[in-house]
Amino acid sequence: MTHLAHKIAPSDGVFPAQISTHDQAIAAALRLAEDWAPKAxxxxxxxxxxxxxxxxxxxTGLGAITVPKAYGGPELPILTLVEVFEILCAADSSVGQIPQNHFGVLQLLNEAGTEAQKRRFYGDVLKGKRIGNAGPERSREVLTHNTTGLHRAADGLRLSGHRFYSTGAIFADWIPTRANDAEGRPVQVWVPADAPGVTIPDDWNSFGQRTTASGSVIFDNVLIESDExxxxxxxxxxxxxxxxxxSQIIQAAIDSGIAVGALREATAFVRDKSRPWVDSGASRAQDDPYIIADIGRLQIDLWAAQEVLRNAARLLDELSAAPVTAEASARASVAVAEAKILTTEIALTATEKFYELAGSSSTRAALNLGRLWRNARVHTLHDPVRWKYHLLGNWHLNGALPARHQWN
Structure with missing residues (x-):
C-alpha cells in the first residue's frame, strides 16, 4: 500500500565525522557493512x-568524500568511492545503492554549478545534508522525455511534475530533478524535500532492491525561491x-558488491550447512570437486571484473585531473562500459549459481537468501547492458564516440 514515509533529517543532532584519507573511508565503510549485513x-x-x-x-562523513578541497572537502579519488560502494553493497545492496544519486549529482554540480552554488551545496553536504533524486518520468517515451516544468507565477518560478525511480529521495534534504525552464530548456532544479507541494509517496514495490524506496516524487506547484x-x-x-x-561506475560498483556478497554467502553456506552429494564420496560439501571447481571459476571471474572496474576508476581519476575533452569523455565511457558488462555478468552468475552450490536447504523462506538473486536481477536492469556491448563495438569498429548522458 502506498503511504508517506517518515523522514529523519540528518542535520538533527548528527554532525558528520571528517574523513580525509582513503584508508579512513574504507574503515568507515567496513564498520557500516558489519552492522548492515546481519540485518539485511x-x-x-x-x-x-x-x-x-x-x-x-x-x-561517518562518507557522504562528503568527493567534495573538492577548494570547498572544504577531502576530494578523495573515484577509486575510493568505488570501493566504498562495493563494500556497502556486499553487505546490503538495497541500502548501499541509496547514496548513488547523491554522488552523481555532486559530480554534475562540480562540472556545471556556479561558484555560489558550489559553496552553498557543498557546504550543506559537509554539514550532513543528503542529496536524493527525482528520476525520469514514468512513461513509454524515451528517458529524456520530460513534461516536468518550471512556469512563471506572480511570486516567482514554480515547479510541477511527477517523477519516478527516485532512489534516495525519501532520505534526502535536497531533491534535484530535471525540468524544462520557462523557455523550454533543460535545467536541474534543486528542491528542498520539505518544501510545500513536495510529496514523496512510498510506492516502490519491486521484487528486488526492495528498500531503496526508488518510487515517486510529486512536485505540485512548488515555489523555487532562488535562481541558485x-x-x-x-x-x-x-x-x-x-x-x-x-554515475555508471557507481552502478558497476553496486553490481560488483552484490557478487562479492553472494560469493561470500555461498562459501560460508557450503562450509557450514550444505551436505555433500551421495556420489561425491566426500564427507563434507566443501570437498566436492565440482563445488570446488565452481567456486574457483566464480572467484576468478569476480577478480577479473573487479580489476576492470578499478582500472576504469583509475582512468576516471586520471582524466578528471585535466580539462575533459570529447576524446577523454569517450575513453571514460568505454572503460566504464567494460566494467559494467563484467560486473553485471558476475552479479547475475554468482547469485544464480549460489543456490546450486549451497543446495536446496538454501532456498528456505526463513533464510531469505532469495534476495541475493532478486537484488542482482533488479539492479542490473538499471540500464541495459546490451547497449554497453553496442557502445564498445561501435567504438572499436567505427571509432564512434559514445553518446554523452547519465547512462554512459
Whole structure:
C-alpha cells in the first residue's frame, strides 16, 4: 500500500565525522557493512526502510568524500568511492545503492554549478545534508522525455511534475530533478524535500532492491525561491564531462558488491550447512570437486571484473585531473562500459549459481537468501547492458564516440 514515509533529517543532532584519507573511508565503510549485513535479510523480508542505516552513513562523513578541497572537502579519488560502494553493497545492496544519486549529482554540480552554488551545496553536504533524486518520468517515451516544468507565477518560478525511480529521495534534504525552464530548456532544479507541494509517496514495490524506496516524487506547484537552485544544464549540451561515467561506475560498483556478497554467502553456506552429494564420496560439501571447481571459476571471474572496474576508476581519476575533452569523455565511457558488462555478468552468475552450490536447504523462506538473486536481477536492469556491448563495438569498429548522458 502506498503511504508517506517518515523522514529523519540528518542535520538533527548528527554532525558528520571528517574523513580525509582513503584508508579512513574504507574503515568507515567496513564498520557500516558489519552492522548492515546481519540485518539485511529481515530488512528485505519486511521491507523496513533503512532510515537509521542512512543516518549512520551520514554520520561517518562518507557522504562528503568527493567534495573538492577548494570547498572544504577531502576530494578523495573515484577509486575510493568505488570501493566504498562495493563494500556497502556486499553487505546490503538495497541500502548501499541509496547514496548513488547523491554522488552523481555532486559530480554534475562540480562540472556545471556556479561558484555560489558550489559553496552553498557543498557546504550543506559537509554539514550532513543528503542529496536524493527525482528520476525520469514514468512513461513509454524515451528517458529524456520530460513534461516536468518550471512556469512563471506572480511570486516567482514554480515547479510541477511527477517523477519516478527516485532512489534516495525519501532520505534526502535536497531533491534535484530535471525540468524544462520557462523557455523550454533543460535545467536541474534543486528542491528542498520539505518544501510545500513536495510529496514523496512510498510506492516502490519491486521484487528486488526492495528498500531503496526508488518510487515517486510529486512536485505540485512548488515555489523555487532562488535562481541558485537552478543549474542550466542546457548550457553544457556540447561540453564533455565525466558525470555520465561517474554515475555508471557507481552502478558497476553496486553490481560488483552484490557478487562479492553472494560469493561470500555461498562459501560460508557450503562450509557450514550444505551436505555433500551421495556420489561425491566426500564427507563434507566443501570437498566436492565440482563445488570446488565452481567456486574457483566464480572467484576468478569476480577478480577479473573487479580489476576492470578499478582500472576504469583509475582512468576516471586520471582524466578528471585535466580539462575533459570529447576524446577523454569517450575513453571514460568505454572503460566504464567494460566494467559494467563484467560486473553485471558476475552479479547475475554468482547469485544464480549460489543456490546450486549451497543446495536446496538454501532456498528456505526463513533464510531469505532469495534476495541475493532478486537484488542482482533488479539492479542490473538499471540500464541495459546490451547497449554497453553496442557502445564498445561501435567504438572499436567505427571509432564512434559514445553518446554523452547519465547512462554512459
Amino acid at each position: 535479510a529481515r530488512r528485505d523480508a519486511e521491507r523496513i526502510l533503512p532510515h537509521q542505516e542512512i543516518a549512520d552513513f551520514t554520520a 537552485q537552478i543549474i542550466p544544464v542546457w548550457q553544457r549540451a556540447e561540453i564533455p564531462g565525466l558525470t555520465g561515467p561517474l
